[in-house]
Amino acid sequence: MKTLYTPEMAVIKKVIPQTPLETFFELELTERKTLGHKPGQFVEVSIFGLGEAPISVSSAPEPDKPTFELCVRKVGNVTNALLEKKVGDKIGIRGPFGNGFDIAKFKGKDILFIAGGIGLVPLRSLILAVLNRRPDYGRINVLYGCKTPRDLLFKGELKSWECGGSVECLITVDLGDESWQGDVGVITTLIPRVEIDEKKTQAVIVGPPVMYRFVIRELKSRRLPDANIWMSLERKMKCGVGKCGHCQMNDIYVCQDGPVFNYAELKKIPESI
Amino acid sequence: MKQFIIKKPKLFELIDKLARETTVIAPVKQENFTSFAPITSAAEIVWGAPQTVIPPKQFLYPQSEDLLAYEFGNGEARITGLNAVKERVLFGVHPCDLNAIGQMDRIWAEKNPDANYLEKRKAITLVGVDCLAPCSSDAICLRLNGLDPKGRFDLFLTDIGSAFYAEAATKKGEALVEGLRAPAKAADGKRLTAVQKKRTALFDKQEKKLLPKYKDLSKLMKANIDHPVWEERGKLCYGCGSCNMVCPTCYCFDVQDYMHVSLVKGVRSRVWDGCMTEEFAKVASGENFREDRSHRLRHRTYRKLNYLYDKWGESFCTGCGRCVKACLTKIVSPLEIANEIYSRKI
Amino acid sequence: MKPKVGFFSFTSCEGCQLVVLSMADKLLDLLGAVEVVNFREASSYKGEDYDVAIVEGALSTVHEIEEIRAIRKQAKILIAIGACAHIGGINCIRNFDNQFEIKKAVYGERAANFDSILAQPIDAVVKVDYYSRGCPPNRDGEEFVEIVTAILQGKKPYIPNFPVCVQCKMKGNVCTFHKEKPITCLGPVTRAGCNAHCPSYGNACIGCRGLVEEPNLNAHQETLSGAGLTVEESLNFYRMLNGMMEVGK
Numbered sequence: 001m002k003t004l005y006t007p008e009m010a011v012i013k014k015v016i017p018q019t020p021l022e023t024f025f026e027l028e029l030t031e032r033k034t035l036g037h038k039p040g041q042f043v044e045v046s047i048f049g050l051g052e053a054p055i056s057v058s059s060a061p062e063p064d065k066p067t068f069e070l071c072v073r074k075v076g077n078v079t080n081a082l083l084e085k086k087v088g089d090k091i092g093i094r095g096p097f098g099n100g101f102d103i104a105k106f107k108g109k110d111i112l113f114i115a116g117g118i119g120l121v122p123l124r125s126l127i128l129a130v131l132n133r134r135p136d137y138g139r140i141n142v143l144y145g146c147k148t149p150r151d152l153l154f155k156g157e158l159k160s161w162e163c164g165g166s167v168e169c170l171i172t173v174d175l176g177d178e179s180w181q182g183d184v185g186v187i188t189t190l191i192p193r194v195e196i197d198e199k200k201t202q203a204v205i206v207g208p209p210v211m212y213r214f215v216i217r218e219l220k221s222r223r224l225p226d227a228n229i230w231m232s233l234e235r236k237m238k239c240g241v242g243k244c245g246h247c248q249m250n251d252i253y254v255c256q257d258g259p260v261f262n263y264a265e266l267k268k269i270p271e272s273i
Numbered sequence: 274m275k276q277f278i279i280k281k282p283k284l285f286e287l288i289d290k291l292a293r294e295t296t297v298i299a300p301v302k303q304e305n306f307t308s309f310a311p312i313t314s315a316a317e318i319v320w321g322a323p324q325t326v327i328p329p330k331q332f333l334y335p336q337s338e339d340l341l342a343y344e345f346g347n348g349e350a351r352i353t354g355l356n357a358v359k360e361r362v363l364f365g366v367h368p369c370d371l372n373a374i375g376q377m378d379r380i381w382a383e384k385n386p387d388a389n390y391l392e393k394r395k396a397i398t399l400v401g402v403d404c405l406a407p408c409s410s411d412a413i414c415l416r417l418n419g420l421d422p423k424g425r426f427d428l429f430l431t432d433i434g435s436a437f438y439a440e441a442a443t444k445k446g447e448a449l450v451e452g453l454r455a456p457a458k459a460a461d462g463k464r465l466t467a468v469q470k471k472r473t474a475l476f477d478k479q480e481k482k483l484l485p486k487y488k489d490l491s492k493l494m495k496a497n498i499d500h501p502v503w504e505e506r507g508k509l510c511y512g513c514g515s516c517n518m519v520c521p522t523c524y525c526f527d528v529q530d531y532m533h534v535s536l537v538k539g540v541r542s543r544v545w546d547g548c549m550t551e552e553f554a555k556v557a558s559g560e561n562f563r564e565d566r567s568h569r570l571r572h573r574t575y576r577k578l579n580y581l582y583d584k585w586g587e588s589f590c591t592g593c594g595r596c597v598k599a600c601l602t603k604i605v606s607p608l609e610i611a612n613e614i615y616s617r618k619i
Numbered sequence: 620m621k622p623k624v625g626f627f628s629f630t631s632c633e634g635c636q637l638v639v640l641s642m643a644d645k646l647l648d649l650l651g652a653v654e655v656v657n658f659r660e661a662s663s664y665k666g667e668d669y670d671v672a673i674v675e676g677a678l679s680t681v682h683e684i685e686e687i688r689a690i691r692k693q694a695k696i697l698i699a700i701g702a703c704a705h706i707g708g709i710n711c712i713r714n715f716d717n718q719f720e721i722k723k724a725v726y727g728e729r730a731a732n733f734d735s736i737l738a739q740p741i742d743a744v745v746k747v748d749y750y751s752r753g754c755p756p757n758r759d760g761e762e763f764v765e766i767v768t769a770i771l772q773g774k775k776p777y778i779p780n781f782p783v784c785v786q787c788k789m790k791g792n793v794c795t796f797h798k799e800k801p802i803t804c805l806g807p808v809t810r811a812g813c814n815a816h817c818p819s820y821g822n823a824c825i826g827c828r829g830l831v832e833e834p835n836l837n838a839h840q841e842t843l844s845g846a847g848l849t850v851e852e853s854l855n856f857y858r859m860l861n862g863m864m865e866v867g868k
């Protein structure tokens with residue numbers, strides 16, 4: 001009997017190590033044509049014998065594309081095992097889950113993407129979706145911050161987005177090395193360098209919990225209204241379907257009603273940030 | 274709703290027969306308490322007080338339940354089937370627990386229906402028995418709208434002296450007592466009303482008073498997120514989850530995989546979990562999204578009296594009193610918390 | 620290739636070895652997964668070839684400290700099994716008395732000749748990779764095999780960090796504090812994983828699996844004194860097995 005908790009199988013098509021800790025996967029479902037996700041949604045990745053972990057879908061939604069992409073950082077049982085997997089191996093998938101970004105809200109707007117560390121993974125899905133219909137949007141900036149140059153994800157891609165001239169990327173690291181010639185400092189130091197139009201700019205932030213407070217303060221000092229700020233939150237998750245209770249903040253189930261929230265709404269949820 | 278009269282000996286005979294033919298689960302003696310367990314005859318049943326240590330939720334949503342079983346062959350996982358569900362009669366359930374089951378029926382069916390619960394639920398015939406006196410000094414059911422079962426049963430029995438007054442809310446309930454029931458007459462209805470009136474007066478006298486109005490509970494909670502009561506009581510919390518485990522409306526779970534040592538097969542199980550425990554909201558990075566025990570106590574209380582109250586229009590504490598008893602430091606009683614907030618305005 | 624396992628014994632009753640040997644139905648499965656190369660007293664370990672060392676007992680002589688260091692050098696994985704190895708256990712009761720008097724009581728006039736020091740858990744001297752907790756361990760009949768399985772899988776074993784009460788309640792036990800004749804219990808501050816073995820048999824938990832990471836000892840002091848225990852009696856209760864932990868001190 002299939003239940004809420006029965007995974008489907010997916011075959012690993014590509015494995016590309018990104019950093020010593022993070023690896024990129026391309027997957028294909030065996031029983032369905034396409035995952036059918038929205039940017040910002042996630043799947044529960046299942047390694048039998050170890051458990052499940054919620055992982056954001058990193059590819060753009062393309063209805064005809066049979067594959068989808070994940071980028072995973074090894075931190076524990078499931079993620080460690082995932083990084084041992086090879087092309088041709090099968091893993092379990094449930095989902096997609098969560099609300100995802102409502103891309104229609106960004107039409108005709110300037111978009112300021114702000115990613116910290118692995119936060120670029122869910123953002124990439126939205127960035128690619130936006131780039132697929134570039135003329136629909138105004139100015140696009142990507143601000144990306146990492147601990148060290150070694151931790152940068154999607155390095156090649158960041159360049160290619162810029163090359164087209166359609167996106168402006170600013171990258172900073174907390175701690176540089178000999179070869180690093182870019183910016184050094186926390187991500188908030190990049191914000192003064194982008195143009196913000198209170199009416200038009202939509203800021204989309206994804207990063208570790210500590211980052212949000214500082215980034216928001218900076219954006220508020222540029223008089224960006226709350227309703228123009230979007231973010232994706234992390235919480236412990238076990239089921240992904242609004243039952244197990246782990247992801248709850250006040251009366252909100254992050255796995256169902258999130259992980260994407262508008263800041264104006266989040267402010268009403270005391271346990272959120 | 275259909276009303277019947279069932280003679281006591283007839284009902285006991287029926288229980289004996291059912292116990293032989295199928296599984297009947299009812300409260301039986303366990304030391305100075307009771308517990309729900311399969312019975313072999315009506316004589317084993319403890320009617321009324323004392324209450325069971327844990328609620329009957331375990332038969333619909335077991336402490337530990339396999340969600341998947343899998344086997345590895347050729348390096349690939351193959352998902353294997355799970356056990357079929359058995360028909361059972363859950364007998365002697367008190368009104369507070371009937372209400373809780375009614376609430377859980379909504380929770381598990383909502384949005385993403387949970388077949389693991391719903392299949393078991395379908396296979397249960399739910400027989401309630403009315404309480405004529407509070408089951409313990411911890412009971413707060415009358416105050417929290419838990420004493421009226423509101424039709425959340427297949428069959429509901431009230432002892433009116435010589436016989437049981439039976440109400441059937443479903444065809445299943447009617448069918449259960451087919452052949453031994455007589456239609457209730459006006460006189461029986463009068464006796465029922467008299468029994469209920471006396472009982473309610475007794476509960477009102479014995480149960481702790483709720484100072485705020487029941488309908489104001491949710492608002493009261495919402496307005497007092499920073500009340501010192503959370504910090505003061507939270508300081509004495511063990512994070513022992515007892516109040517979660519014994520609560521008929523706590524339903525959070527953890528999921529764990531258990532592999533056989535041969536590494537060729539395993540199961541994924543869900544196990545009762547509780548929002549009061551240390552690791553409930555803690556993620557791999559070490560970040561704990563509800564680290565403070567006082568915040569956990571608030572979360573638990575809000576789930577009962579605010580979040581789910583607002584969503585479904587009733588308190589999700591049905592007043593069974595089990596957490597009041599279970600909590601060794603006496604901090605968790607939703608009624609006492611509400612009273613304290615109400616009388617200590619900030 | 621099956622990992623090679625050595626089993627070593629320090630100051631203890633050697634009951635943990637017995638527990639492993641007595642897991643009748645699981646033992647065959649276990650032996651199918653690992654190869655046991657040593658199952659003797661610690662002193663005879665030398666020169667053996669093993670990857671995993673399973674160590675029982677507390678350290679209570681200088682000699683034992685040298686031995687555990689040598690074992691740690693050889694073993695890729697070191698598992699401390701039982702309360703003595705994990706938290707010092709019952710051996711630590713002696714630590715709270717006059718050491719000279721104790722030695723004299725045990726060894727008589729020749730006490731000074733005996734190599735005997737304050738009892739300590741294994742991790743007071745070397746790094747321990749995994750713990751199989753309890754006295755005796757494996758009270759629920761599963762945990763030891765689960766730990767070995769997890770190691771074979773390359774996974775961190777799941778060991779709860781919540782109190783015994785969670786599992787005690789799941790089992791539907793009458794809390795020992797609520798019995799007709801109440802008994803005081805260490806369950807609210809002790810780490811679960813034994814399926815509340817002792818309360819399930821009508822006894823109090825005596826804390827054999829060690830404390831949870833954040834025990835609320837103030838609350839427990841209130842609970843114990845509410846049940847009529849003096850501070851002294853409460854301390855002795857902890858010191859039975861948890862003398863080495865902060866509370867015992």
Ligand SMILES: Cc1cc2nc3c(=O)[nH]c(=O)nc-3n(C[C@H](O)[C@H](O)[C@H](O)COP(=O)(O)OP(=O)(O)OC[C@H]3O[C@@H](n4cnc5c(N)ncnc54)[C@H](O)[C@@H]3O)c2cc1C
Pocket residue numbers: 042051052053054055056057071072073074075076077078079080118121122233234235236237238259555556557558
């Ligand atoms: C919506 C969402 C999207 C995410 N997207 C990504 C992503 O794209 N790439 C990535 O590498 N990581 C992502 N994470 C984090 C990732 O889920 C955790 O790192 C992962 O669950 C750790 O599991 P583990 O078994 O390896 O670690 P363990 O420490 O063994 O964790 C045990 C279990 O606890 C739960 N858990 C632990 N940490 C987390 C966590 N941070 N969030 C949610 N549940 C957790 C999971 O159920 C996990 O299986 C995301 C988290 C969320 C909530």
Ligand code: SF4
Pocket residue numbers: 516519520521522523577589590591592593594595596597607
């Ligand atoms: S909160 Fe306490 S009294 Fe209310 S239903 Fe749950 S266990 Fe019973």
Ligand code: SF4
Pocket residue numbers: 509510511512513514515516517549570599600601602603604605
């Ligand atoms: S409120 Fe009481 S029963 Fe609940 S976790 Fe805290 S100490 Fe345990």
Ligand code: SF4
Pocket residue numbers: 515783784785787788792793794795796804805806807815818823824
């Ligand atoms: S008997 Fe001990 S472990 Fe069980 S609930 Fe009571 S205090 Fe907790």
Ligand code: SF4
Pocket residue numbers: 753754758783806809810813814815816817818823824825826827828829
């Ligand atoms: S109940 Fe306590 S003493 Fe008994 S086995 Fe469990 S942890 Fe050890």
Ligand code: FES
Pocket residue numbers: 236237238239240241242243244245246247248253254255256
């Ligand atoms: S992850 Fe289970 S409710 Fe959200």
